[in-house]
Amino acid sequence: TQLLEQSPQFLSIQEGENLTVYCNSSSVFSSLQWYRQEPGEGPVLLVTVVTGGEVKKLKRLTFQFGDARKDSSLHITAAQPGDTGLYLCAGDYGGSQGNLIFGKGTKLSVKP
């Protein structure tokens, strides 16, 4: 059974601080996706990473895919209250037709 661990589970920071959240697995991903979810809403796709060592930037968000394609990180620079939400990583292990395995998420709170 593939498991996807996210850390930390909760993170509360002040506006302007930097943060990094992590997503780890013992299995290799064929691709990995990061989503942000607000209470009562569905997950919104932020990025898909496919190639080991890949780095993608989305404004103040930087996503990195590990060389071995088993781990990923999301770094936010100068966090803002609007970044508050649940950050989910989801891995496609390539074994089935695209069924994603999700981590439990990192709940981020950015205080003004």
Add this chain to the structure above:
Amino acid sequence: DTGVSQDPRHKITKRGQNVTFRCDPISEHNRLYWYRQTLGQGPEFLTYFQNEAQLEKSRLLSDRFSAERPKGSFSTLEIQRTEQGDSAMYLCASSIQGLRDTQYFGPGTRLTVL
């Protein structure tokens, strides 16, 4: 906005009743997925369609659950004889086969079973 839509957004029902949810995927997407999310957890896969064919079902999908996608467009998820443990957010996602299967989610249907 032509994203994934779900209806209803919220459903409150009594234990033992049947409920049906609808999902309309992004129009050109041929793959459609159902997930369930409980409090403090990430979404868990339930089932998946490619066009009208249901190709995979999770062990989470008990015999009280049935999903259809009759014309390869919208899908319905029915839960019969609901139980309190069925209370969750039911999420639908769609994707295009071959596009690294990047999945786009709808807003979800929040089910509360009293």
